[in-house]
Amino acid sequence: MIIRDPVHGDMSFNESERRVMDTRQMQRLRGVRQTGSAYLVYPGCVHTRFEHSLGTTAMSRRVLDVLRRGGAQIEPEQADAASLAALVHDISHLPFGHTFEDERKLFPRHDTAARMKYFLTQTEIAQALDASGLRDTVVSLLTDKSFSPAWMQQIVSSTIDADLLDYLRRDAYFAGLRQDYDDRIFSTFMLADENLAIDLTRLSTRTELLHLLRLRYFLTERVYYHHAKVASGAMIAKAVEIATEHGLAETDLYTLTDDALFHLLLGYEDPRIDRLINGVCERRLLKRAYMISTAEVGRRGRDELIATYNRSVESRQQIERQIADAVTINPDQIILYCPDISAIKEARVRVVTRNGLSRLNDPPDNPPFDVKVVEDQYERLWKFYIFAPEGYRERVGQVCERVFGEPNALV
Secondary structure (H helix, E strand, O other): OEEEEOOOEEEEOOHHHHHHHOOHHHHHHHHOEOOHHHHHOOOOOOOEHHHHHHHHHHHHHHHHHHHHHOOOOOOHHHHHHHHHHHHHOOOOOOOOHHHHHHHOOOOOOOOOHHHHHHHHHOOHHHHHHHHHOOHHHHHHHHHOOOOOOHHHHHHHOOOOOHHHHHHHHHHHHHHOOOOOOOHHHHHHEEEEOOEEEEEOOOOOHHHHHHHHHHHHHHHHHHHHOOHHHHHHHHHHHHHHHHHHHOOOOHHHHOOOOHHHHHHHHHOOOOHHHHHHHHHHHOOOOOEEEEEEEHHHHHHHHHHHHHHHHHOOHHHHHHHHHHHHHHHOOOHHHOEEEOOOHHHOOOOOOEEEEOOEEEEOOOOOOOOOHHHHHHHHHHHOOOEEEEEEOHHHHHHHHHHHHHHHOOOOOOO
C-alpha cells in the first residue's frame, strides 16, 4: 500500500499497518491537530496526528534500513513491531491534550502505560494487532521502560527518533517556515550495546546533529511556545477544567476529535466555558498581562513556581480568583500559565565516539560548550504568564507584581 505524503513523498505500508490504519481509533486522529491551536497563528497548521503517525512509521522504516545496511542483525518481526509501534505511538492523544495534561495537570499524560494499554488492548486496534501476531510486543514496547532490546523502543521514543524526524519537517512545512535538516543524519544511526545511537566518529556528524537540535529549538520558540498558541491552549484547558466540575472525566475524551471536544464543552451551557471556547473559535484571545522568566527569578525561583502552580490545581485556582477579585472580573477570564520544566528539552542523545557509547551532553554538570548553548536556549524558553482580557492588562499586571513580588517582565 502506497500513500502520497506532502512531506516525505510516497510512503509504503504493509498489510498489518493498513489494518491498524483502518481502525476507528486511528481514523479519529484525522480530527486531532498535530500542533493544537497553532493554526490560530499559522493558518496552515491544520495537519493532524494521523499524517504524523504515518510519517513516523515511514521514518522508522528508514532508520531500520540504515541499521541493516550498517550490519545490524534485525529480525523481520522486530522491524515490523517497531514500525507498528511507530504507527500507534500517538493513539492515546486527546484533543489539545498537551495543554491540559502537561501544562495544567488535569489528567495524566497521553503516554502513560495505563491509557496506552487501554487503547492497544481494549479497542478495535487490539484485533488489528492480533492479526499481525505482534500485539504483545507492540504493547510492551510502548509501555514497558525495561523493554529489550532497547533500540526497538528508542526508534520510537528517544531524543532523536522517528517521531522527531517526522514532526520537525511536518510542522515546519505546514507552518510555512523554510527550515529543514539534512538527510545525512539518517546515515549516522547505528546500534551500540543494543542502543540506538548516532555515530560521531564520522566527519561532520556533530554539525548535523547540533543543527537538528537547533531546529527543534527554533520550532519550539516560533510555533509550540508562541504566546498566542499558549494563550488559546490555556483557554481551552481552563474550559476543560471547568467542565470537570460538571463531571467531565478523562475517559469521556477518548473518542473525541478537536471539534467534538468544543461541541461537548459548549453543550454544558456554562457561560464561563462559552466565553472561553467562543473566544478561541472567534480568535478573541486573552492577552499576556504579566510574565516572569527564569532570567528574573533564577532556576530556584522557577522551580518553586512550578511546584506551587503547575502541580496544584487548587493553588492555581486560588491565585486566579484572587487576581480576578482585585480587578473585579470573572475568574474564568484570568488564567495562570506555568509549564513544567520537563517541557524543556535536553540534548541527551546517545552517541558513539572514539571512547565508546555516551551521551552528547555528558558530563551532565559540564557539557561541551556547543551543546550547553543549545540547552541554555531551551531553558530560556520557560515563561510564567498571567492572561487577562485586553482592557484589563495594565491593572492585572500591577496586581500581579504585588502578588508575586516580581516586576512584570513585559513592561
